[in-house]
Amino acid sequence: MCGIVGYIGDQPAADIILDALKRLEYRGYDSSGIATLEGKKIHLTRAVGKLAQLDTALKNTPQAGNIGIGHTRWATHGGVTEANAHPHLAADEVAIVHNGIIENYAELKAELLAKGHEFSSQTDSEVLAHLFLDIVRQGYKGAQAMQQVLARIKGAFALAVLLRDSPDTLFVARNASPLAIGIEDGLVCVASDAMAMAHLTRNVIYLKDGDYAALSLDELQIFDRDNQLANREIIRTSASPALIDKGGYRHFMEKEIHEQPDAIAHTIAAMTDAKGVLKTGLSDADLGDIRHLVILAAGTSHYAGQVGRYWLEGLAGIPVSVETASEYRYRAPAHLAGGAVVAISQSGESLDTLMALRHAKEMGLKTIAIVNVPESSIAREADIILPTRAGPEIGVASTKAFTAQLTVLFALAVDFGRAKARLSADEAAGLQQKLLSVPSAVGAAIDCFEAIRPIAQSLKKTPSCLFLGRGRLYPLALEAALKLKELSYIHAEGFAAGEMKHGPIALIEEDLPVICLLDGDDLSAKTISNLKEAEARGATIILIATASSAKLVDFDSFRVVIEDCDPLLAPLILAIPAQILAYQTAVEKGTDVDQPRNLAKSVTVE
């Protein structure tokens, strides 16, 4: 996703902005640029590719000025070219960087073309620059110009703007796309993510939707959507530069796989009350009043929700539907009274999930957020926050956040089970004990890190493969397929094992890899017979299985075997070899493990 940075201070802006952009690299991008304002002169440098290209260009043509804006672009409108890279200029009077999508850019562009404006890119963002120019030329200045622009545009956006005639002021605005303001002696900065400026300041203001601001070293003016001056709270962010470090691992993803025992343990600890009882933080009143749950999420978080449904229905008897956020927000869902939504999001900024949460809120449902970033938009808009304590997850492919989400969902099921009198206090305590055994079981599962390499080597040339699972392991098969496809670019598809004979078995051909998750539960025998049908037709079988379930398979197969565990918690533990298989395959294929092509860590566009 695009990353925005802005700076005004007592130091030259370009290098500070470049360094901040580097701390946003994990968001995924394909080009970048920086504009600075020196007196009445706007300097601009842009480059396609990684930030190293921009760095080289800046070294070749240094640009002065203590105020500037920078951008890493994840292409939405227009190809990956220097002309489409941000910042966009209009007549050397306006420079702008933008994250999001301006939905009515085409009509605005037509209007501006008719007025004689000329464009050099295919982007919606350049239209914004010319709209600013047009409004400034009508005599509007500074924040009033921003107000006029915001009155004309529709869509999700975070903006930072330089105006030639306001050389000491940074103008910013946000609607649905995140933007944080950082404040320290001698500087004011802005960034899409507080992490990008944590080395400059931890004092952060998060703008609300519709806010815009004029920021100078002497004054911060923040206006709300009604154009009234607004007071926004300054918070001390938990983001810190030390957290963005590989710690000796080759990739952030490798580090984050290894951090999972701690991430799960910290998440459990944060949900354990003074008496040592596992409590998610929902009040007894809420637990009693809520009669059904709607889980809203995307991608990996959606698969976590699908696993959570098995626990919530099985342990608490609470009806659960799991919705794809991007679909839910445009449906007219029918809900019984007493419903609550659970929005699951690592970043807390996925626009699909944020908008689905708002849709549910408009329908009167209570909103619960399971997020890894407590200051995120989804967290700020939900009624109740259930934080995962995985720490910042930098690798685009989610790992520790996923198992931390599962941890919260399991605890939520126990909480509801106790509140709905489906679980006695002893039964709940027993389940808590099982959960407490997970960090060490996950640590043991990580030991397969090297043993998986030969299987990854066998996979790297395959054009496609299937993942199978049943029951709680069916959503894990979907997640394992997503991991492999997003990291290694191999087409991978997950199926409910029982579904194979209803069509997908037609895909089976000689040497097609079929990867099957087994945990020794009472469905394993059925899964193995589904697997046998694939093996009989020439598939190459790969097991990701607990020791006892692997013994039930009497035909040839590659095997990743982990210690036996309670099948109830198997998704938390079998997730580890599935993640490692995807990671090792990507390493074998030489793909960009932490920033796979076309992907972003936080998808803040539709």
Ligand code: AGP
């Ligand atoms: C996960 O590996 C993917 N990067 C992606 O599917 C991700 O889970 C999805 O975009 C949702 O992100 P969120 O959890 O931050 O909302």
